[in-house]
Amino acid sequence: MGKAKKFFMYLILTVASILSVFPLYYMFCASTNRSIDVIAGKLIPGTYLIDNFKALIAQQNLRLALCNSFRNATVLTILCLLVCSIAGYGFEIYHDKAKDAVFTVLLTAMMIPFAAIMIPMFRMFSQLKMVNTMAAFMLPSISTPFMIMMFRQASRSFPHDIIEAARLDGLSETGIFFRMYMPTMKSTYAAATIITFMNAWNNYLWPKVILQNNESITMPMLVANLLGGYTVDYGVLMLGVFICTIPTAIIFFCFQKSFTEGITGAVK
């Protein structure tokens, strides 16, 4: 590669990285400045982080929102991964005439926007007296067509010969799934964890409708509350956003290596 070519490549990459990192840097800076400095466009970190934090916890129940969000997202991620991976595995490995028809229905369900099913769903949960329960928040997203499809695609690369061999050795079907499939598909699970956790963490509309009491507040609701007034304290708002971003960032960094593998194909 010529020097000039390399130079331009690095130049483009540098510009691209700055563009991607700048919003995060700005978010951090803003959370350490007074609202009035944020408005004035100050771009260096300030000394108001602690003041902003005090203001934030005085206005909002941060601890409760973090606990709720974390609990909801974790439980939902584990259940979703379990249910969807079994479904994806089943769709790929077992054969049945109606399989493709069922899968088509599933894929079609993916096309329906959430806003269209929100009201019937609310009605259903309210008749079941499940408004304000964690189950009502989670049930609609435990099984998602996208996740099932992702696991089905990934299962294609899972060698069928191994399954046959395991069956001959007397391993049960459940055993094959838990003891052979799951460890092999680690990277797919990692990718699925990131996607599901982020979706669950950032979900706003459905929790806002179904979780109506103060005790169920989640981080996105807390951030929205910071934006609601006639006057917005931008320092506090940015700190709220910053805190809301940290867990998803951590999850992403933890699984980052497996993420690309999981998306492109799990088995080498």
Add this chain to the structure above:
Amino acid sequence: MKRKIVSIVMASAMVFGLAACGSSGGTTTSSSNGGNDASAASETTAKSESSDVVEGSSDDDNTLTVWTWDPNFNVYAIKKAAEIYAQDHEGFKVEVSEVQSDDIETRLTTAVSAGDLSTLPDIFLMQDNSFQKYATNYPDIFTDLTDSGIDFSEFSSAKVAYSTLDGKNYGIPFDNGAVIECLRTDMLEQAGFTVDDFTDITWNDFMEKAKVVKEKTGQPILTSQAGSPDLVMEMLQSCGESLFNEDGSVNIVDNKALKPILEIYSQMVKDGTLVEVTDWDQYIASINNGTTAGVINGCWIMASITANEDQSGKWAITNMPKLDGVDGATNYSNNGGSSWAISSNCKKQDLAIDFMKSTFAGSTALYDDIIAKGALATWAPAGDSEAYAQPVAFFSDDPVYAKIVDFATKTPSNITGAFYYDARDAVGTALSNIIQTGADMDSELQTAQETVEFNMGG
């Protein structure tokens, strides 16, 4: 070993998940009790008994549930009201859920569409601009307050009109959105003016003086968010005009005030005396950073102005200019504000009504207190109180609160109707086409009229 760990983690997660599903109220409350002191202190009323009350109307005879937004303003006000009411009614409490105004509307729509009103709280706050839409489309969610004993004549009539439909009162007016003109006295001085030169004047006069200010200080006198018709709507209401006729039909093309208003607006943009900024943050920034010599908006904008303490003593408040040659034009208008509503799901309507009657429609003590938060009354007796006559240091010791209450009582009412936001958006689009692309005003207004009519027919 590894497998065992994985299975233990999975199993415990499932148990935790199921246990949490079973008792959402219990688990969440336990984690909230240990919250930090500051947040605990600010939410004492809301949290103290909340584990019993899960949703909708409260079962406790002496507790009312409330949906509202903004902890510094509305939430504070309703809690203060509860505190005042509890002095004569032992044990009375409100349980406040902080919900954004858009989300309150989403929840109301969802509840009505699902045919289940049992999730509604006893009291909720609603933006004045949305009130007619909900009162028209979903009258079932409101309690009719017409004969409730609340004296609506004590509120400014323009304000009461927002929550009145077919002669029935559905809301208790709350905060004031009277339009004020805020000016930088230091910049005016540089241009050889005082605030008095901008009081009780007309737009023609204002535009000429604005040019002088621009010439002498280099700054525009007004700032506006591009594409937002706030200022246009304020000017329209200042002449008692609306985008709808009494019968509900669209009044854009034949509106006698709209065209002159758009002409003033675009002329000021051309003169450089009105600067258009891209978004709300820029709008606030232009005020706080001193890149504008003034701003016209609802009186709640004061909270953003006073946020920059460095500018204390440099601002003054007066009334907005009035239109020349339009019948019924005044120097007063309104933008924003909200009203309380009692839901039809409320099982203690007598208590809720009495609470509202004794506080928001009957307590000067309440209004005297919440004025510190910038919540100004539309309830006339509050304006006579001493708290309103106090000089405000930020505005060079001018008693601005009394002034604003006075503005509110002189504001002409307008018709919002169920399609207010459709009409407002259509005018916003027309305005931005006229300013940005120099589109023809008549054809833009025609398009706006047709858009709204289409939406209404759909």
